[in-house]
Amino acid sequence: MRFIVLLPAVALAACGVATIEPDAAAAVSRHYGTATPEASATLDLGWWSQVGDPQLTRLLTLARNSSPDLKTAAANVLAARATAGQTGADLYPSVTGEVSATVSGGEETSRITSRTGLVDASWEVDLFGRARDATKADTLRARSEEASFAGAYVSLAAEIADGYVRYRACRMVEDVYRDAVTSQIQTLRSTEDLVAAGMSATADRSLARANVASARISLETQKADCTVIAQTIATAAGIPQAEGRAILASGGGLPSARPFKVSSVPADLLRQRPDVVAAELDFSATLLDVDVAKADLYPSLTLGGTVTATDASSWSFGPALSLPIFDGGRRRAAVRSANAEALASAESYRATVFTAVGEVEEALTRLAASEKNLSNAGTLVAEYQDYFDAIDNDWEAGGATLLDREDARRQVQSALITRITQRENLLRQWIALYKAVGGGWSGRTQTTNGA
Template sequence: MPKALTPHALSTASATLLLALAGCAVGPTYQAPTPAAATTWHAPVPHDGQSTTLQNWWAQFNDAALTQFITWAEADSPTRTQAWTRIEQARATLTTTRAGALPAASASGSAARSGASGTTSTTVRSARLDASWEIDLFGRVRRNAEAASARIEAREADWHEARVSLAAEVADTYVQYRACGLLADAYERELASVTKTEATTATMVQAGFTAPSDGALARASLASSRSSAVRQRAQCSLLLKSLVYLTGHDEPELLATMAGGSTAVPQPAHLGVDSVPAQVLRQRPDLASLERELAASSAEIGAAQADLYPSLSLSGAITRSLGQGLTTWSFGPALAVSLFDGGAKRAAVDSANASYTSALAGYQQGVRSAVREVEEALVNLDSTRQRASEAHRAAEEYRHYLNATEANWRAGTASLLNLEEARRSALSAEIDDLTLEQSQVSYWIALYKALGGGWTPGATVSTNKNGAQP
């Protein structure tokens, strides 16, 4: 006949069973998806003997004003501050979630004095200690902690993405501003030239050497040139205000910083694109954030499934009556089973599965967008590179043609209409040349951003919002 279990043996067996059950965690085992990417780039990849890496790329522009503007923007960026606060919120969520797996204890005390008329009053004092611990039998807390931990990594990747995007936006705006200044100078030169032509034409019309229609054409050309010059200066002013917005510094300080430097469009070192698409996808912080969100969604499926099962908690209390020296205590397990909830918990599982499917689709969409951005930047770079030399040659030749036509006009062998057509062609060619020069640099910046901006997978963020430097 088997021996009956002693209370101690029963307690030990129960504890062993609880530990065994606590080791279970329901729900799917997460595996990071393998992004579907080609083995090579289809767009032309630039090859240059002086190609450099993404690290410290901005310093290789050799433009002190650009470096200063990026430093200012990163030091006081509301966007980066918001990204950092989201990291702190995610860290706090993880701490709160993990606390759910730990025992909780609380203490209370009371004192009361009572009596009746003509009787002696009495004072009753008591102290109470309560403790409880919910056993994480099916891994609900652990799955929620997994999700919270994954979201910390997602928010850290978002912070790095904000840093990369901010630097790229500052640089692109600065490049546009420099190109805008060169275009404004070109319009001012044209305006000065057209002003002289209009004055000469007016004199010739007054003397009867040319028809009044030429005077009207000269005045129309002058008005058009003035309008173009004003429009271009306004565009430059708008870009300057964008730099104020991005850097947090006022216009006089920005202009003073740029005053001592070159007015030319800054030229960056060429980026080397040696990695294949699949490697580039691992270099992008935005894709890392999407993948971590996918991991969090997977863990939340397990947390929702764990809610379908019973919950077990241990609770106890000790009460001490200080006046009477009486101590009472209680201790025992409590098992809670949901008998009817109208399908709420099952719906929570369905919702978690739908969230995972949505997160997976978002990640897949992000992969496609990343590949497209790199391919587009490569195509644009190759196109502008091929057009740039021809555009520069065209600008030089049209300028020579304008000078010759102007000389012929002064000699009386060319009409004012011929002169204005030559002027428009020369100005259009110069604008095209400067625009292509600016576009080339902008496309290099776009490629820098599309390649991940030098972010290293696993890079963490300091507890100080400005602690992680680019």
């Protein structure tokens, strides 16, 4: 009777914890500020195969199977699913069995063997939905980890592809520097002949030698930069350095860009970004955590019983009611803590949405600029080449100095490197846009290779 009197007081105490309602609403513009590409191809996870570069495809395949980061993400999915399974088991009765056998005897007693068996069962009745909400929360977190795995693959693929483009562009610039060394050596030989013939000053020979040394420094520095990029690619892919170098040694030049469609409506983006989906699922889970914490303020009812296997007539069964009468405020503090986590998760979700839209806006802006710059870079190379040819002819005729010729040559070299860089930037911006719009992932995409 006293327990019945306590129930209303406990219920009132549970309702007396003040909480703040989380708000994850994030207002975004109806359209992007930069025009979106209107291409024929539709972006999906197989977009890389449309690029048609076998070395890149090989690296991406190896990375998917060997990347430590991706394997860690897959393990997190398995762990989250297991946690959800453990939590879900609380919804069902627990039955355990115990069997024992004992042999005893002595000099004056006969040998005696005794056997006992015991079956014990218990079940916590989910009166206020605590176990149900906890199971839902952990299930949502498992789905969040699945989305995070997809996001990890999208990021990994973009990282490998971006590194691959940088490496190919780096080698092309290396060729420019190598040609410069060859040209400078030829200029040095011509200058030495002119000095020997008394047709040029010895200072020109010193300048020519310095130019050769400078060109060689630029070449060696560029070669080292390319090697470092190759090492970074192998590390990210989780493959041996030698294997990475062997793959990169094949082929050459920059892959072709493959445009794809991008929706002009930012809201569509939120349905295909894995990180946005994961943030939303995490937020939903924290809302359920608040309900779980509140449920702990209420009484819990457990049904338990035992049966002795060796004596079927020996059994016991009965309910056990647990009342949270006084705990120093621990449970109420847990509710406030869960509420704070939900508030933080709401803001994290909002920040993820704003970041996602911002990344697409940035990629679109830089992509548009790269397309214009590539066209101008072609004009730059053609005009500087004409200028150099004219100066070179004057130099051979004695009408221009070696310093004039060297200045013109460097302008051509700079223009060539600029054109390579703009081609590189255009490809990298397509890759950045691929990543920003979710990399073709959707909630229907299988994420963990059957994990």
